[in-house]
Each structure stands twice: as C-alpha cells, then as structure tokens.
Amino acid sequence: MKTYQFNNGASAVIDFEKCTFALRGKNGATLTKGETPFFAVKLRNKAGAHRIIYGNECSFIELKENTAQYMHEQFCAFVKVDQGADGLIFRLSVENKTTELLEWVELGSFGVEEKLREEEGGKGEIAYPFNEGCIVSNMQKREGYPFRYIEPEYPSLGKYSIFPNMISSQFLAYTTEEQSIYIGMHDQERTTKHIDFRYGENCIKLQMRVFCNVGYGESYAMPFDTVVKVFDGNYYDACEIYRTWFERSLPKGVKKLKDSNDLPAWYGESPIVIAYPVRGKFDTDEMTPNGLYPYVNALPFLREIAEGTDSRVMSLMMHWEGTAPWAPPYVWPPYGGESALYEFIEQAHAENVLVGLYCSGLGWTQQSCLIGDYNKENEFEEKELSKIMCSDSDGSISSAICTAQRSGYDLCPACEESKSLIVDEITKIVQSGVDYVQALDQNHGGCSYFCYSEKHGHVPAPGKWQAEETLKLLDRIPNGKVLLGCESAAAEPLIGRLRFSDNRFELNYYNGTPAPMYSYIYHEYLNNFMGNQICMMLEKNAINYAYRVGYSFVAGDMLTAVIDDKGQISYCWGSECFKQHTDKKNALRILKNLNGWRQGVGKQHLHLGRMVKPLAVSAEGKNLFLLEDDLQLEVEKFHTAAYEFEGEFAQFIVNYNLEPLTVKMNEPVQVCTDYKQGGFTKKIKEFTIPALSAVMLKK
Numbered sequence: 001m002k003t004y005q006f007n008n009g010a011s012a013v014i015d016f017e018k019c020t021f022a023l024r025g026k027n028g029a030t031l032t033k034g035e036t037p038f039f040a041v042k043l044r045n046k047a048g049a050h051r052i053i054y055g056n057e058c059s060f061i062e063l064k065e066n067t068a069q070y071m072h073e074q075f076c077a078f079v080k081v082d083q084g085a086d087g088l089i090f091r092l093s094v095e096n097k098t099t100e101l102l103e104w105v106e107l108g109s110f111g112v113e114e115k116l117r118e119e120e121g122g123k124g125e126i127a128y129p130f131n132e133g134c135i136v137s138n139m140q141k142r143e144g145y146p147f148r149y150i151e152p153e154y155p156s157l158g159k160y161s162i163f164p165n166m167i168s169s170q171f172l173a174y175t176t177e178e179q180s181i182y183i184g185m186h187d188q189e190r191t192t193k194h195i196d197f198r199y200g201e202n203c204i205k206l207q208m209r210v211f212c213n214v215g216y217g218e219s220y221a222m223p224f225d226t227v228v229k230v231f232d233g234n235y236y237d238a239c240e241i242y243r244t245w246f247e248r249s250l251p252k253g254v255k256k257l258k259d260s261n262d263l264p265a266w267y268g269e270s271p272i273v274i275a276y277p278v279r280g281k282f283d284t285d286e287m288t289p290n291g292l293y294p295y296v297n298a299l300p301f302l303r304e305i306a307e308g309t310d311s312r313v314m315s316l317m318m319h320w321e322g323t324a325p326w327a328p329p330y331v332w333p334p335y336g337g338e339s340a341l342y343e344f345i346e347q348a349h350a351e352n353v354l355v356g357l358y359c360s361g362l363g364w365t366q367q368s369c370l371i372g373d374y375n376k377e378n379e380f381e382e383k384e385l386s387k388i389m390c391s392d393s394d395g396s397i398s399s400a401i402c403t404a405q406r407s408g409y410d411l412c413p414a415c416e417e418s419k420s421l422i423v424d425e426i427t428k429i430v431q432s433g434v435d436y437v438q439a440l441d442q443n444h445g446g447c448s449y450f451c452y453s454e455k456h457g458h459v460p461a462p463g464k465w466q467a468e469e470t471l472k473l474l475d476r477i478p479n480g481k482v483l484l485g486c487e488s489a490a491a492e493p494l495i496g497r498l499r500f501s502d503n504r505f506e507l508n509y510y511n512g513t514p515a516p517m518y519s520y521i522y523h524e525y526l527n528n529f530m531g532n533q534i535c536m537m538l539e540k541n542a543i544n545y546a547y548r549v550g551y552s553f554v555a556g557d558m559l560t561a562v563i564d565d566k567g568q569i570s571y572c573w574g575s576e577c578f579k580q581h582t583d584k585k586n587a588l589r590i591l592k593n594l595n596g597w598r599q600g601v602g603k604q605h606l607h608l609g610r611m612v613k614p615l616a617v618s619a620e621g622k623n624l625f626l627l628e629d630d631l632q633l634e635v636e637k638f639h640t641a642a643y644e645f646e647g648e649f650a651q652f653i654v655n656y657n658l659e660p661l662t663v664k665m666n667e668p669v670q671v672c673t674d675y676k677q678g679g680f681t682k683k684i685k686e687f688t689i690p691a692l693s694a695v696m697l698k699k
Contacts, residue, residue, distance in 0.1 A: 002063070007085045010179060010230035014038075014081065014088075016068045019055030021088070021110065023230055025179040031230065032181070034111035034203035039079055039092055041072075042103045042209075044461070046216065048154070048393040048452070050103065055079075074098050079107070087182070087229035093221035094212075101216050101393075103461050104194065104209045108183050108226040111203030112174045115139065124180075125512075126197055126206070127173040127235035130166055131444075132489050132528075132555075133517025134508035135235060136197075139204055141631065145510040149198035154392045155400045155410065156449035158442065161196040164467055164491030165445045168518050169246075172197060172206050173238030180231050182238050183208055187224040188249045190493040191464035192447075213463030236613040239520040246492070246521060254496040256524045258608045263499065264481040266435065267527070268607055270598035271312040271354055272591055273560040274302055275532045277319040279335065280370075281564070281578040284404050287325060287370050291565030294336065295320075295344030301567035302353050308588040311595045314354035314436065318532075318573075321359075324368035326405040326442070328360035329421045330376075332428040345433045356436030357429060361443035361486070362422060362470075363401060364389060365408040376408075388415035390451035393460065401442055401449070410449045413469040414456040423476045430482040438502055439477075439484045445491030446470060446498045467493040474498070489518050489528050502531035503557050506548060506572070509537050509627065516555035516641060520611040523556045523643075527607060530560035533572035538633070539626040540571045543656055545582040546590045546692055547623075547635070550654035553594040553694065554641035556606055561587060590656065590692040596675035597652065602696050605650040609643030614651050615697070616666045623657075637661055638689070651697040655689035662688045665697075672696040 004012045009026025021038055023031040037055035044050040058070035058077060070077040075094050082089040092107045115122025118138040125137040136142050143149065152160040163170055171184030172195060185193060185208050194209040212220040227245075231237055257263070278293040280286060292298045298315060306313045319325040320341070322333045334341040345355050364385065368374035380386070389397045389409040399409045411418040429437050440446045448466045451458070458465040474484065474497045483500045490498035505514040518528075530552035538544050549559055562570045564578040569587045571580055598606045617640050625633040638661060642651040651669075655661040668683035673695050680698060681687075689695050 004083045004088065006083075006087060006230060008230060008232070010086070012088055016063050017060045019058070019060070019070070023110070023181060023228075025230065027178070029178065031112070031179060032110045033113055034201050036109050036111040036200055036203065036205050038090070038107065038109050039077065040106035040109070041075060041077065041094055042105075043074060043098060043100045044103045044393060045100045046393050084227065084229070086231060087227060090226040090228070091222050094219055096217060096219045099217045101461055102212045102214055102218065102220050104211045105220065105222070106207055106209040107222070108228050109205060109207045110181070110183070110228070111200050111205050112181070114199065114203050116204070124174055124176040127175060127238050127515070127517065128197070128511065129169040129171065129195070129517050130161060130511065131507050132168065132503050132505045133235075133515040134511045134513070135515045136512040138512065139199070142511050143199070147507070147510050149196055152194055152450070154450050154452060155390070155398045157400050158444050161194060163193040163195050164190060164447045164493050166488065167193070167195045168445060168489060168491045169242055169521055170195065170492070171238065171242045172208070173235060174206060175234045175238065180233060180238065182227070182229040182231055182241050184227050184242055184245070185210060185224060186227055186245045186249070189223065189464050190251065190467060192462040192466055211462045213459050213465070215459050235515055235517060236520060239517050243521045251493050251496055254525055257526065258524075264435065264483065266312065266354055267483065267500070269312050270558055270595055270603070270607065271314045272305065272309055272595060273314045273316050273356070273529045273558060274305055275316045275318065275560060275562045275573060276564070278317055279319040279325065282575050283326070284370070287319060294340055296347055299347060299351065299353070301563055302348070303351060304567060305561060305588065306353065309592040309595055311592070311599065312352055312354065314356050315348060316356040316358060316436070316438070318358045320357055324365070324371035324374040324406070326360050326402055327365040327368045327371070327374055328363040329411065329425050331359060331425050338432070341432065349433070354435040355433070356438065357434055358438045358441055359426065359429065361440040362411045362413055362418070362448050363399065363406070363408060363442065364411055365406040367407045369405055369407065385417075387455065388412055388417045390449055391453045393452040395453070412451045412453065412456050413448045413473050414451070414458040414465060419473045419476065422473055426477050430477065430479045434482060436483045436485065436500060438486065440486035440498070441502075443486055444488040446486035446494040447491055470494065471497060490526065495522055495526050499526045501528045503528040503552065503555070504531050504534070505551065505555070506533050506536045509633065513633070513635070514551060516611065519556045524608065524610050527556060527558060529558040532560065532562055534574045536572035536574070537628045540576075540580050541625070542583065542658060543623070544625070545569070545571055545587055546656040549590055549594060550639040550656035553598075553654055554639045554652055556609075556611065556641070556643070558598070559591055559595055561591065586658065586692060593693040594654065597694055597696065600675040601672060601678045602650060602652060602675065604645045605643040606652070609645040609650070612642050612644050612649070614640050614642035615669065617653055617663050619661055619663045638663060649699055652694050653689060653697065654694040655691060658691050660688050660690050662686065669697040669699060
C-alpha cells in the first residue's frame with residue numbers, strides 16, 4: 001500500500017495488490033466505498049466476441065518508480081501513478097500478447113455510497129455531462145429509465161453514454177456537502193469514450209473508458225492523464241476543474257465568440273426559433289400536408305410571434321423533405337418543389353424572418369416507414385453500398401437509429417462515398433438561401449456511430465477517427481454564413497463547426513434534473529437554442545412551458561416555441577404535439593420578457609459571457625411537477641445563473657410563475673428590472689420579481 005497526502009488536506013491510499021484505492025477527506029472521513037478495481041481491459045476478436053478483464057484478475061508484479069506492473073495471460077499492464085496537488089494522476093499502457101483487438105481500457109474507477117441524496121439513507125449526487133448536463137440524485141430512478149446504464153455495442157443506440165455523442169465533456173463528479181470527487185480524462189485528442197456510472201459491489205461505480213484506437217494485435221499507451229481529484233463544492237466546481245484544462249487544450253480552430261468574425265449577424269440578435277412540421281402532426285403520422293403548407297402559410301403565425309415578442313424569429317421546419325421525413329441521406333428537392341420553398345425564403349427574408357431546416361444525419365434509408373414509395377434497395381445493391389456502412393467486426397451491418405421512421409443502416413464517415421453523399425445533399429440545402437441547417441439530426445453531439453470494419457481505412461473499432469472524419473466531412477460543405485448544428489449540443493471536438501444546435505436538456509428528467517454544465521464550460525464559444533423538446537416528460541400544466549423557457553434562458557440558450565398549423569404554441573414536439581397547448585398569451589409574455597434581456601441590457605453577458613457560480617438565492621415554497629411514472633419532481637420557484645463579461649458580473653433570476661415572486665439573497669445586491677433602459681437599485685437583499693419575467697443583478 002502507498003499513501004498520498006494532498007494540499008487540501010485530503011489523502012489517498014492505493015492497494016496495488018488488490019488494484020484499488022480509497023480517498024479520504026480533510027476530516028479523515030472515507031469518501032469512496034468498496035473495492036472497485038481501478039483499471040480494466042476489453043479484448044475483442046474478429047467475430048465480435050469479447051471479454052472484459054479487471055485489474056484484480058491480474059497478478060501484481062511490482063511497484064517501481066511510481067509504476068505498478070500487472071500480468072495476465074493476454075496482456076501486461078503498466079499503471080503509472082503520480083501525485084497532483086489535490087489528487088491522483090494515472091496513465092496506463094498495455095502490451096497486447098494476443099492477436100485480438102484492445103477495444104478499450106478503463107482507468108481511475110472507484111466506488112461511492114450505493115444510495116444517493118434522494119434515496120433513504122443516501123447522500124451525494126453525481127454530476128453527469130449527459131445531454132448538456134444532469135444532476136443524478138436518485139440511482140434507482142436513473143436505473144429504471146430509458147437512459148439507464150447500458151454496455152455500448154454495435155449497432156449504436158443514440159442514448160449510449162458515449163463521448164463525443166450524448167456525453168459532451170470528458171469527466172464525472174460525485175459531490176457531497178463535505179467533500180467531492182472529480183474524475184476526468186484530459187485527452188487533447190478527444191477520442192471516443194464510454195463515460196458512465198452503475199451499481200457495483202455494495203457501491204455505485206464511476207468509470208471512464210477510452211477506446212484505444214489501435215488495430216488487432218497492437219498494444220496501447222495512453223497519451224493523456226486520467227485525473228482523480230478531491231475538491232470542495234458542487235457541479236459548478238467540477239465544471240471549473242474541467243474548464244481550466246479545456247481552455248489550456250482547445251480543439252483546433254476553436255475560439256471565443258467575441259473573437260469570431262465568421263458568424264452571421266443574426267447569431268448575436270437572439271432570434272426566437274419557431275419549430276413546426278409542414279406535413280403530418282407528429283413523427284409517425286400520415287405525411288399529408290397540414291395547414292403550414294404551402295410554406296408561405298406559416299408567415300402570419302411567424303409574424304404574430306415576432307410582433308408579440310418584439311423579437312426576430314427563425315422558422316425551423318420539419319418534414320419538408322421531398323423524399324421522406326427523416327430518411328437520410330437524400331433530402332432534396334423540398335416537398336412541393338424548389339420554387340415553393342424559394343418563394344417562402346424570399347418572403348420570409350423580406351419580413352426579416354430567418355429560415356432553418358431540420359435535416360437527418362449520417363444514415364442510409366432502405367425503406368421509409370412514413371412514405372411507402374420511398375425505397376432505395378435497388379440503388380443499394382447496384383452500387384454495392386453495403387461496403388460504406390458501419391459494420392460489426394464480422395462485416396455484418398444493421399442499424400438501431402430511428403427505426404419507427406425508417407429501416408436502413410448508418411453511413412461510416414471515413415468512407416469517401418459517405419462524405420460525398422452527405423456533402424452533396426447538405427450543399428443543395430445551404431445553397432437554397434436558408435440561414436441554418438440542423439445537418440446532423442440523430443447524431444447526438446454531431447459524431448458518427450460505432451464501426452468495426454477493417455475495410456474503411458480506420459482502426460477496426462470506435463476511436464478518435466470518428467470525430468476526425470466527421471470534421472473532414474463538415475469542412476467540405478461550402479456553407480458560408482449558413483450555420484450548421486446537430487441534435488443535442490455539439491460535443492467538444494465539434495464545437496468549432498456546429499455552432500447552433502438543438503439543446504435536448506429535457507431528456508435529463510429521465511435521469512435526474514438538468515444542470516447547465518455545457519454552458520458553464522463552453523458558452524463563450526457557442527450559443528445553442530432550446531430545441532423542440534421532444535420526449536418532454538413533465539406534466540403539461542400552466543407553468544410547464546414557462547419553467548422550461550426559464551431554464552433555457554439562464555443556461556444561455558436562445559428560446560424556442562413549437563407551433564401547430566393553427567399557430568398555437570405546443571408544450572413540445574412529439575406524439576402529443578398538436579393535442580395539448582400552452583396558454584399563448586402567457587407563452588408570448590415570457591418569451592418577450594426573457595428575450596428582451598438577451599437583446600438588451602443583458603446581451604453581452606448572455607450571448608458572449610462566461611458562466612460563473614451564482615450568488616445564493618432563496619424563495620418560500622417549491623413547485624411540484626408530476627413525471628411520466630407518477631413520481632414527483634420538486635423544484636425551486638425560480639431559475640438563476642450568473643455570467644461574467646470583461647470582468648463584470650451579472651446574475652439573472654427568472655420568475656416563471658403566474659404570480660409575483662419574492663426572493664431573498666444572502667448578501668446585498670443591486671437589481672435591474674428594465675431590460676431596455678437598465679438602471680440598478682441601491683443594494684438590497686429582498687425584492688419581488690413580476691410574473692413571467694426576470695431581473696438582472698450585480699454585486
């Protein structure tokens with residue numbers, strides 16, 4: 001055993017023979033639990049059969065010069081452990097003794113208490129950078145929902161806990177009121193990772209796995225650090241640890257918005273996104289034209305929302321493809337012909353309305369489930385396109401993406417023909433005169449799906465090539481000032497090319513509660529929008545929409561309304577899209593009041609600012625939402641977040657309720673209530689915020 005003492009009073013004890021470590025806080029209390037092996041190796045053969053070998057299944061040989069050597073009949077592993085100021089720094093290298101593939105290695109794993117804060121007898125919560133950020137405080141709830149722990153495998157599922165995909169950043173944290181634990185893989189190459197947590201032996205296990213990006217029979221040496229730190233604080237403080245590393249290791253070509261000169265002017269004008277389909281009422285409906293087709297039929301509703309919110313708006317259309325909705329790669333010409341869309345674009349621009357289009361991602365459609373005549377099986381066979389599809393290790397191909405809308409496969413972006421197909425189609429769209437294309441819908445975070453082919457020019461497994469090849473594809477699109485985006489916010493290696501994306505924070509109600517972890521780390525580099533809120537699982541009540549708009553606002557996102565073909569504002573896009581609506585008057589009121597801050601006094605902070613930890617706010621009482629499984633979600637009656645811009649602090653508090661709300665601060669602040677004129681009060685600790693509005697504070 002070896003003991004490490006850290007500058008913050010915490011310590012670690014590593015038992016190299018058992019391949020475990022324990023962390024203790026500054027008061028001596030144990031922060032970890034159980035005997036979780038701190039490394040593991042996954043081997044895979046060409047038939048796809050695999051096995052996972054944990055460190056405690058290996059023989060410990062020796063500890064020499066801070067490096068522990070382990071032997072297994074399949075490999076020899078070397079774990080180097082260095083002591084940082086506040087924690088441990090690990091690196092792993094593996095000498096492969098087989099002809100099999102080192103698919104991934106796991107490093108730095110540890111266990112914590114098996115119950116979280118909302119469970120009887122539990123404490124602590126997990127900060128999880130899934131879908132823009134989530135706080136998980138009930139493990140049983142998380143494990144019972146669609147996004148529970150799953151071992152990723154071929155074919156990919158969009159809900160896998162994979163970076164860069166649903167996971168945007170390379171870290172996890174376990175936070176308690178005493179001290180907290182951070183684990184991050186500080187990888188400048190940003191290769192594919194499985195970042196997740198699950199039940200272990202009498203514990204919850206936090207784990208980080210990196211796909212090795214090597215071929216069959218090859219060895220692997222980790223070129224970056226896995227960092228385990230003890231720190232004081234909550235998810236903001238964990239994000240700060242990661243952001244400090246990120247800003248020293250920016251992806252190539254990434255720069256802050258204030259330093260960017262390649263963005264369209266509208267990006268800083270905070271348009272409100274208006275999402276709607278032109279055919280059908282939901283994704284698996286009959287695809288007959290609705291009242292929003294011809295395209296120009298939407299203009300009166302767009303005009304009404306623009307006038308009612310004092311804001312520019314962006315039309316963001318679904319089901320516009322002339323082929324079949326959500327049936328990639330072919331989307332052009334638009335439904336009804338090019339002239340019908342061009343007429344709408346021309347009239348929209350004449351009224352200062354922006355135009356955007358939802359578009360499918362890196363998929364191949366054999367048969368549309370929505371348009372029976374759309375079938376590409378003959379082309380698939382004639383051009384032998386199976387050779388460019390993501391495949392399993394044995395060469396078999398299949399897909400599990402959007403099976404209700406289509407049957408088909410996933411395109412591998414490493415193949416030249418895949419790039420050409422996607423680039424050709426998106427180029428047709430950006431040359432039409434639109435302002436925005438959500439080019440990679442169904443590729444969460446913008447990255448491709450798993451491929452194990454030996455014939456595509458990449459290593460025969462997931463790896464850093466996925467993001468690299470997707471970036472090469474995006475770089476070939478001559479988009480000019482047309483912004484591109486993806487479903488969910490762009491994962492870290494893609495933030496320089498996907499600058500405006502459909503933030504899907506509401507999916508985190510399946511895991512816990514959303515938290516603006518993404519904005520904390522990346523907001524100075526890109527802004528996103530609220531998104532169409534598909535799978536919104538909160539009960540549809542009088543404050544539901546305002547609650548979510550308020551969250552998006554403090555997270556720094558531009559706002560969204562989903563409308564039906566009568567111009568009513570729906571709670572969300574999905575199966576109930578046109579059946580239930582929010583009160584339009586109240587919806588326009590909160591959109592106007594909140595977007596006023598983005599356009600007015602709060603613009604620099606909310607558009608260009610750096611998120612920081614907010615001052616403490618309190619209000620009497622809580623609000624309750626019923627979830628789909630009849631559990632209740634208890635939330636504060638306000639949303640709040642803070643930003644700095646050029647050294648100036650500003651905090652925003654949103655009252656999303658239908659009545660005024662009195663809030664209290666722990667320390668006196670100056671309050672501004674007028675987003676147009678500005679002006680701050682003398683320092684006060686208590687004040688009232690009108691219904692469906694916000695205030696801006698400064699220290």
